[in-house]
Amino acid sequence: MIIRIFLSLLFCCTPLLAEELHHQTLPNDNPRITLSHFAFGSCWKSSHSQKHWQPIVSNKPQLWLWLGDNIYADTHDMGVMKKKYAELGATTGYRQLAASCPVLATWDDHDYGWNDAGSEYPERKESEQLFLEFFDERPDSPRRKREGVYTSYYFGEGDKRVQLILLDTRYFRSELKRIDGKPPYRPMGRWTPDESPEKTMLGDAQWKWLEGELQKPARIRLIGTSIQFAAHHTGYEAWNNLPREQQRLVDLIVKHRAEGVVFLSGDIHSAELNVMDPENCYSLVDFTSSSLNVPLGAARTRRRVGPGYGGANFAMVDIDWEAKDPTITLAIKDTNNETRLQHRVQLSELTFDKTNLIAHATYENLAGKWETFYGPLTLTKKSDGKWSGHCADRKLSLKESSYGLEGSWQGEKRSGKVRFELTRDGQFLRGSYSYEELPLQLEWSGWKMDWEKYFTRDDYHLRSKN
Template sequence: MRLSLLAATTLAAAGLLAAPIMAHDDEPAPARTAPVPVSLTPDQLLQPYYEALRQQVEMPVAGPNPSLSPATPLTRIAFGSCNHQSAPQHMWAQIASANPQLFLMIGDNVYGDNGWDADAGLESLRRAYALQASHPEFKAFRAKYPMMATWDDHDYGLNDAGGSFPMRRWGEALFESFWGSSDAVRSRPGVYDSTITGPEGKRVQVILLDTRYFRSDLKRMAWSKDRPPLGGYLPDDSLDKTMLGEAQWAWLEQELAKPADLRVVVSSTQVITTAHQFEGWTNMPVERNRLLETLKNRAASGLVILSGDRHAAGIYKAAHKGETMWELTSSSLNLSFGSDNDRSTAREPDPARVTKFFSEENYGLVDIDWKAKRLTMTLKGNTSATLASQTFTW
């Protein structure tokens, strides 16, 4: 980690960096002593620097956004992930054509770790937000459609990073400033959030998890020329590893106990699938089972899981203790790694996936039929053509 002169000066002034001890020629050098243990984490040590930095840099903001009335009966929610600030912004018009009542940005909302150079000020992340805010397509969309957001690694600050990322507090400050986070989010570490919208009988609870700020380090796979091509991590059954951290786990249980008719649970990384070794809940099987168990024990309601991250999309299905759980993965908005859906599907066989694995640009829709208690998940391509659809009742 490289600190700027400002950072070093600020930390020294706060007594967190020791000043060199100088001895005069006619005085004996001071005896060396053992270093004083410091119980602060790296991000806590950097906090004085960030307090000073706030006074010197402009914090990017996404721009005005209409609020969603708590009384609104939601019937259509759109969402997406993996939006690069330097790539074309054509998908906003496509999503607008679907006329959603709410849009969820569920991670990698910008790519701020491109060219990341260990600068404690996360300047490349700040510039990424500023560039995204400048796009007229994005500004027009945000001015019309209510939005909620959580993050993934590339808008957190470092590829595949978790709770040990030293600059996470500044990444959080940038996120909360850009998206205009609620007072509840700003009052606690991390960016997890929840809302309940609609009258009794049509209440939709949207739960945005934070799978970055508290997550334990992942177990890496040893390099081998024969290593499978689907990621570099191994499942870790350690009981001391966490995806959400105990405070967020307790919060999630409290949220799931609230009265709601349908719950939309958002995870930036995939939940159901165990078919790859990239990031996802598959990295921590104990935590994955805890999540499925926690969702199973929710107060009576329908449930759908939304996820992103993969630069490909699909619909997933799993049975957990007699309940069928559905997950819709949508990725990416404008950073596709290809358009050969058949090749992507063949590359990652997955018994939990009930559709092809779509590698072209896409966004997701959740449509709610309250009279029939029926939910339809749809994947839309970059011309809003339907790629896949699945309906279920609850």
């Protein structure tokens, strides 16, 4: 009797015995769907809290987009990988979400197969088959006819046409250059930027395809990349580990005058916004949401603008087509559905109009009080033209340069170099500093105290780090 009770409990409670999940899929072209409200996220583990699903479902997104590390397979055994996908497919909250809207996906290292893996991963073909099977890839999908999971979707028509490009940053990627946190990169991750011309992020076929995609008409181009595109070097995985490849994509955007580009990314186990101001291009925004349920505290990169968010999160993307100048609102939400970060970008800011290509900031914009990771930072221009600053016990001595402000900082026990620049729009401070004579590799970004208009104050982040 006890055994029977045990067995019946096992059968009704064990999620792995749930009926196989079938995803709602979409064709590559969806002219009748005007995309205006969708959700995305990354980095999900079956063994962690599943609190995030309900708030995502309650937002009623038009679609759910996976940006990678959708499972943590980390295996060479395809049986294990299949089991991990089955765990996701049996998760109640995910099943509710998948029942409510179509699901689109690309992958990152852990679901591709192995931590930080690239083209050297031996089971990449088999792993791709499991990915396509799990997400119910359509039989006529171009993904079924080529190597790698890169693809694109189109939504809406005419001036409401949205292109969603999903990149594959794993299948073809060359091996990265390892530094393993040795000095001067001790506080950072294991990889260092590699300028080797033969190294690739996307591989020839995917680059060729992407160049073609960027020439197709679309008002908004959302580029989903599992690893961050715009982030500066942190030692962890990002496009910046292959700077030539990062620049190659910027060059393609410029060459084809591809307007309306916004990057969406995941991977880093925290949420943030990075903004890149490349020459001859409008500012490129890269909005990162990670992780759904394995948060690791706010990350810090030198192109981050505003605070980061270090708790479990997902992203909502809203497009207001009714506005004269349509607006994209990027929001990071926590597991209580509260907005933690928010950024709005208007389509007119994502064009090659010359006002978007030049810096509007002056040195005067640097003066004043900035909120930073280390507490409020005050920058003051002195009567002799030099600058001073202070932040907690750090005193700064700075001078104007082509970069912005450069100089040194002095704390009670340590000292080093520091420099600050303004984003092209003058709204954010991007800084970096070092200890003693080491290279400027640590992030010290700042944002104005009244920036809550656009960013919700991240109390979790400030409390845990100060």
